[in-house]
Amino acid sequence: PQILVRPNLALWVTKDHQIYQKEEPYPVCPPGQCLIHVKATGICGSEIHFWKSGRIGDCCVTHDIILGHESAGQIVEIGEGVQGFSVGDRVSIEPGVSCWECEQCLRGRYNLCPKVKFSGTPPSDGTMRRFVAHPARFLHKIPDTMTYAVGALIEPLSVAYNAVTRASPYLGQPVLIAGAGPIGLAMALCARSAGCHPICITDLEDNRLAQARSMGFQQTLKIDLGWDRFETARQVRRVMGEGCAPSLAFECTGAESSINSAIYALEDGGTLLQVGCGKPDIAVPLMSMGFREVNIVTSFRYRLSWPVVIRLVNAGIFGDVTGLITHTFPIEQTIEAFETCADRSKLAIKVQIVDE
Ligand code: NAD
Ligand code: ZN
Structure with a gap:
């Protein structure tokens, strides 16, 4: 399909406070994971921090990483052993990939997993790229009536x-x-x-x-x-x-x-x-x-929230959540999106990056 030839643009941050966009190779899809065409990603205040300050608390940008953790997209490839998902499914990405083996995970408090790999938080690469592989366990289908922009709001919600x-x-x-x-x-x-x-x-x-x-x-x-x-x-x-x-x-x-x-x-x-x-x-x-x-x-991040928040948003329980989104940029203008988010005079609240 034509989609495979589009450049896999990714947004990187460096330890010396630069951001840049670079084309990545088209990713392989490991066992247990799905390959997603990311269609909407919100910029979080923490990403502006990683860019401008190079750290949040003890979590430092020590080498270039790809940012992004508020994303939704469409599945384009299914890894070996994955069940319950098909190519074409629309999903919201839960970014905290916990180990599912430690005591916190087994107790259900998996947001406290000491081995969590959190997308776009050092040292893990994130979702701010056109194509990303993510474990199926941390993907959640969104209804056809839900836009990808709203799918990307499931994270802050x-x-x-x-x-x-x-x-x-x-x-x-x-x-x-x-x-x-x-x-x-x-x-x-x-x-x-x-x-x-x-x-x-x-x-x-x-x-x-x-x-x-x-x-x-x-x-x-x-x-x-x-x-x-x-x-x-x-x-x-x-x-x-x-x-x-x-x-x-x-x-x-x-x-x-x-x-x-x-x-x-x-x-x-x-x-x-x-x-x-x-x-x-x-x-x-x-x-x-x-x-x-x-x-x-x-309260630290979230656990077991995606299915219920998707359900609540879809039922209109929160009202119109799109009021949070003030600016939208195409993926090619990701740098401009970051500059808009960081510039107080632009009066941005939630800035999103979208792709067709
Ligand atoms: P933000 O910076 O966009 O919003 C913070 C708001 O607080 C700003 O509008 C600012 O004007 C206002 N503010 C600052 N000082 C104030 C004061 N003294 N009185 C009243 N208002 C004041 O950040 P955000 O993305 O909305 O995130 C809010 C906070 O939540 C951040 O500290 C972020 O790190 C944190 N956060 C926590 C979790 C968690 O899991 N606990 C997850 C995500 C974000
Ligand atoms: Zn764990």
């Missing part, structure tokens, strides 16, 4: 789904969502579907709060970094309304000031669900939290 699952909110629970980036907004969609109400969303940037409002979240608060944490907490409670202090906060910025404000905005006995990643050591008022029985729960 899975982050939100995992956090909601960890929080088990109740119907009518007042919730604060700190940060209105792609993760905060995905979080808002997920929390609303889970029955949380009211939902207050904060950010530093007007365009992101405007995006939140256009998605139906009217209670937004623009944070002034001149406010101390007590003032920010008061402002959150004001926006949420009388009697609706949040008892759950999904923190989606990783910023120390935001985490502290969320802790003080919470009502006594509330829970901080930490999703955002910041510097490794962050000061929190642990003793004051202790006197108020404020809990901290963390």
